[in-house]
Amino acid sequence: MANTSFSTLPISREQIANLDSLGYKKMTPVQALSLPHVLKGTDLIVQAKTGSGKTAAFGIGLLEQINPRFFGVQALVLCPTRELADQVGKELRRLARSTANIKLVLLCGGKPFGPQRGSLEHGAHIVVGTPGRTQDHLRKETLKLDGLKTLVLDEADRMLDMGFFDVMTEIISQTPKSRQTLMFSATYPNAIKKMCRSIQRKPVTVTVEAEHKPGVIEQLFYEVKKHERNNTLLALFEHYKPETTLVFCHTKKQCDEVARFLRDHRIEALAIHGDLEQRERDEVLVQFANNSCSVLVATDVAARGLDIKLLQAVINYELPRDPEIYVHRIGRTGRAGETGIALSIFTESEQLRVNAIEQDQKKPCIYDVYASLDRDPDFSLQAPMVTIQLDAGRKNKMRPGDLLGALTGDAGLNGSQIGKIDIFDRSSYVAVERAALRQALIYLANGKVKGRNIRARKINQ
Ligand code: AMP
Numbered sequence: 001m002a003n004t005s006f007s008t009l010p011i012s013r014e015q016i017a018n019l020d021s022l023g024y025k026k027m028t029p030v031q032a033l034s035l036p037h038v039l040k041g042t043d044l045i046v047q048a049k050t051g052s053g054k055t056a057a058f059g060i061g062l063l064e065q066i067n068p069r070f071f072g073v074q075a076l077v078l079c080p081t082r083e084l085a086d087q088v089g090k091e092l093r094r095l096a097r098s099t100a101n102i103k104l105v106l107l108c109g110g111k112p113f114g115p116q117r118g119s120l121e122h123g124a125h126i127v128v129g130t131p132g133r134t135q136d137h138l139r140k141e142t143l144k145l146d147g148l149k150t151l152v153l154d155e156a157d158r159m160l161d162m163g164f165f166d167v168m169t170e171i172i173s174q175t176p177k178s179r180q181t182l183m184f185s186a187t188y189p190n191a192i193k194k195m196c197r198s199i200q201r202k203p204v205t206v207t208v209e210a211e212h213k214p215g216v217i218e219q220l221f222y223e224v225k226k227h228e229r230n231n232t233l234l235a236l237f238e239h240y241k242p243e244t245t246l247v248f249c250h251t252k253k254q255c256d257e258v259a260r261f262l263r264d265h266r267i268e269a270l271a272i273h274g275d276l277e278q279r280e281r282d283e284v285l286v287q288f289a290n291n292s293c294s295v296l297v298a299t300d301v302a303a304r305g306l307d308i309k310l311l312q313a314v315i316n317y318e319l320p321r322d323p324e325i326y327v328h329r330i331g332r333t334g335r336a337g338e339t340g341i342a343l344s345i346f347t348e349s350e351q352l353r354v355n356a357i358e359q360d361q362k363k364p365c366i367y368d369v370y371a372s373l374d375r376d377p378d379f380s381l382q383a384p385m386v387t388i389q390l391d392a393g394r395k396n397k398m399r400p401g402d403l404l405g406a407l408t409g410d411a412g413l414n415g416s417q418i419g420k421i422d423i424f425d426r427s428s429y430v431a432v433e434r435a436a437l438r439q440a441l442i443y444l445a446n447g448k449v450k451g452r453n454i455r456a457r458k459i460n461q
Contacts, residue, residue: 003032004031005027006024006026006027010039011039011060012064014098015063015095028053028057030057030206031053034057034061034206035057038057038060038062038180039064042180042203043183043202044183044203044205044206045185045192045196045200045203045206046182046208047186047188047208048186048208049328051331052208054154055087055092056091058184059088059091059092059095060095061150061182063075063102065150065180066125068099068102068125070125070147072147073124073125073143073144073148074150075149075150075151076127076128076134076145076151076175077129078131078134078168079155080164080304081158082108082111083285084154084155084304085108085129085130086106086108088128089106089128092104103119103124105119105120106129107128107130108133109130109132111133111425113136116137116142117137120137121142131168135170138170138174145174148175148179149179150180151172151175153168153184154184155304156183157185157186157192158304160191160192161301165191183196186328187328217330217334218340218341218342219342219343219344220367221346221365221366221368222236222343222345222368223346223351224370229318229347230258230261232370233247233261233315234262235370235373236373237267238375238377239373239374239375240341240343241376242312242313244294244295245294245295245296245312245313246295246303246315247262247269247295247297247298247315248299248300248315248317248320248329249299249317250299251299252273252274254318255297255298255299256271258271259271259295259297262297266379266381267380267381268294268382268383269294269295270287270297271296271297272288272296272299272303273299274302281302282424283389283429284296285306287383287387287459290385290422291383291420291431292386292387294381300325311332311340313340313341314329314330314332314340314341315344316329316342316343316346318346319354323353324360326360329342386431386432387458387459388430388431388432388444388457388458390403390427390455391456392426392450392454393423393424393427394423395426396450398423398449398450402449403421404421406443406444406447406449410443410448411444411447412439412443413432414436417432417436418430444456
């Protein structure tokens with residue numbers, strides 16, 4: 001491995017100081033392998049996952065290329081989902097702190113078009129967007145990409161899975177040929193190889209070894225009859241008692257049914273999938289991230305871009321066909337030195353999928369039996385926090401400090417009873433300890449935040 005100090009890179013001293021202030025003391029493997037090429041302007045194909053530090057691997061590079069005095073879009077990052085675009089935008093803003101006057105605009109679907117057009121009119125240096133909305137802006141000529149220097153395709157495999165090939169091709173056709181193209185993808189199927197050949201010039205390929213040391217994730221497989229899936233799922237909860245769990249299902253309908261089944265058995269669970277309205281999606285993600293929901297039941301697509309730090313268990317309600325998806329799913333537990341557990345339920349007809357996983361991992365899968373699960377009949381799972389939603393957000397100049405101030409001041413809550421605060425354009429969410437919910441709601445019903453009465457409600461699961 002190359003030297004992993006940021007000071008070995010040809011980047012500004014201000015950026016090195018900024019990285020230091022962010023707590024980035026040394027490069028992650030994907031950064032150490034990519035940044036020297038990115039900074040030379042070379043095209044790159046990078047196989048890396050969310051959590052590997054990949055955003056900074058392209059972000060530090062694209063920021064070095066930007067001329068703040070030229071008011072045109074110089075970097076475009078395309079992401080499959082709005083959640084991922086939000087995360088990437090946040091990280092790029094942190095990285096851009098060392099350079100004065102850099103403007104970044106998010107172009108995501110599910111948001112009103114007008115304000116995005118307004119932001120673009122004021123001049124944006126960096127655009128982070130989802131393909132559909134970015135295409136809309138290009139078609140309406142509210143976005144121009146003729147001065148683009150860097151194009152990043154983040155989670156390119158997922159964008160193709162979601163059917164964005166034509167949209168991406170149209171967007172890319174409106175960028176200069178001289179651009180640098182950085183392709184990030186967790187997997188490297190043929191469709192991606194083909195796309196790379198048509199849009200990149202002499203790309204360098206970077207592959208990062210799996211971040212997990214062997215043994216950090218305990219993997220167990222349970223063979224069951226089809227009608228036993230639900231009961232086995234329940235037995236897994238009653239035996240392992242994980243505090244935070246992601247359950248994977250194939251279909252939207254299954255997600256809803258499994259979440260309902262768990263709730264009917266005293267395990268609070270929420271489902272997330274593509275059929276939810278944007279606001280509902282936001283609320284589910286907020287609740288999972290702030291500890292107001294302990295179990296999330298998701299499809300693969302919906303789970304992409306989830307920013308989850310501590311996940312104790314991943315449960316496969318059904319096995320995916322592709323072993324790479326299995327690896328991606330279970331990689332969401334056992335992060336950052338923690339141990340995690342990956343439990344998979346499968347039926348006889350899915351045995352081939354288990355075999356494929358064995359081949360992929362080059363080691364036998366460990367089978368456990370349902371009968372060996374020691375069930376606690378009194379088990380129930382309720383998240384420690386509850387989320388309150390307020391009808392005021394960024395557009396109303398609401399900041400996290402305003403909420404924290406009101407709740408710890410006049411409302412009399414203790415700072416330790418208040419969790420994560422999320423501010424959206426017109427709405428805010430604050431997590432409070434379950435025991436403090438009543439006190440917080442009584443205050444919010446009568447008292448003021450920022451000198452105003454703001455409508456507040458507990459989000460019902
Ligand atoms: P990403 O894979 O880009 O989603 O990054 C995962 C997390 O790692 C983010 O929370 C980053 O802020 C953080 N991160 C990125 N680079 C570094 C680094 N060199 N040192 C420490 N943390 C980092």
